[in-house]
Amino acid sequence: MAVVRGASPAGTATRRRRRLLTRRDKVALTLMVGIPTLVHVGLVWVPALGSIALSFARWDGIGGLDTIQWIGTLNYRQIFSIYPPFWPAVQHNIIWLAFFVVVPTVFGLFLAVQLDKQLRGSRIYQSILFLPVVLSLAIVGFIWQLIYAPEQGLINNLLGRTEQGNLIDWLGNPKLNIWAVLIAASWRHVGYIMILYLAGLKSLDPTLREAAAIDGANEWQAFRRVVFPALKPINVVIGVITVIESLRAFDIVYVINKGTNGLELLSVLVTNNIIGEASRIGFGSTLAVILLVVSLAFIIPYLVVYFRGSFSREVR
């Protein structure tokens, strides 16, 4: 086999491979990349762009596409000023995110660190704590209704507060219900965080910790100064997951009360404007664009950092 000696080995390999590709190979490759790309772009990114376009429109969806009226930024102005559920929804999404960062993430990390200690029965603990992760948030909502129900629920019965005068309406009280739902959602989220951190901890170089121990660091010092900084890649992943999950949250509040009365979220408002009584396509799209902008603000920096890192290390 005549191998051309080029400047860099990678360059040679590329050139050699390209030369060896037949016409049929090129067709095959084009189809292999083209079909999935078409499906993905056509059903994800085209609608995302569609949301942006429709956010400047008024359309009730009843007539054809020619009945769309273009109204500039009116939808945006109305949402920010006179659409009552908008700011509560923003507030709830922010609460959701803050709670997810503070409670399940910290607790999940704590559990992961404990379970990484070569404990007897660690696998069993992991299996139990991870179990809720396979349940859908809709089912989590149903299961927790049995606990939160005002008169028949577990908590109120244990507290003895099932009478009309003193009962606690966990899911009906708009000041309480977001917290009750967050606890239920965290029940599922903790296991997810735990398993990701466990994978991160297991992939750490064991000599790191040994070095810290030799230097006389205690457990907390070793964690703070050595282990946690070394977990940075996984921290970034978990940060992005937490943000996205907080923006996506929908199923559980929809199951509980269709996202009303204290459980408004941006995702619910978008949905209400298409499958609710009034179909307001433009208005719903504007809310979707707000979600899109917030999510891309987190997604893009993450991907830039990720791909720059992984591809600069890789020669090819």
Next chain:
Amino acid sequence: MAVTDAARAAPRVAVATTGQRRRIRPARVLLHVFLIGTCVAWLAPLLWAVYTSLRPYAETAERGYVSLPGHLGFSNFTTAWTNADLPRYYLNTLIVAVPGVLLTLLFASFVGFAVSRFSWRFNVALLVVFTAGNLLPQQVIITPLYRMFLLIPLPTWLNDTGTVYDSYWGIIAIHVAFQVGFCSFVLSNYMRTIPHELTEAALVDGASVWRQYWKIVLPLCRPALAALATLEFIFIYNDFFWALVLMQSGDKRPITSALANLEGLYFTDLNLIAAGSLLAAVPTLIVYFTLQRQFVRGLTLGATKG
């Protein structure tokens, strides 16, 4: 991912157990007490649902839900199963999930193969688009998608309403489109760990691109494919949102989405809600108990790169 497995077998075990075992005993005991307590608390909601589901409504109405059982039985399960016609919804889920998972993995392995084996200028851009698309909240795209599905015609022998809206085709398509982002990302990472020499040798021997994919790369990806198949099955099974919005007929919806309607119609008391939601959870629990390692691997494959 390979790193994770290797580290598990690392000699850390020996180091930790010999030197420190005796000293940290009390702390260990405390830790076990704490973990057992946490695990009991973690299981409590599920066990409570099981307990509630096993008791007849009449008894709980009389004695209250927090009370000792007089009679335990599966009558709530049989009622939920037959009244709500649950088998139909399990079938709906299968109609969506099986082609959904297979197509997702097929497409994702195409993209992963092309991106990891051949250097093009657009490799990274393509992966960025795919991954970013998968990270978008579903609600960002739902409004135009809903309108698109209403506008795209389907012959009536494929769907009786004559549109992609309210059809299994539409639900399968959006699952595949959405999930292929994540799986391409994972599989391209995985395939990059397969030595280039393997496919290069085949190329030199005159094997076509398709042959390299089908005969060399894909078989080597079996572990990743198994993990992703498990994960994707759970993801698609647990989907609530797509079928809720993109399907109008309640009786066509997969089980997770159907639950929202069934609750009001058939699951009229907490005992039946408990039984119904447990029945809906059973397939995922079975997958979890039989394929837990695959599921966990699937999740962590995406987060920790190889």
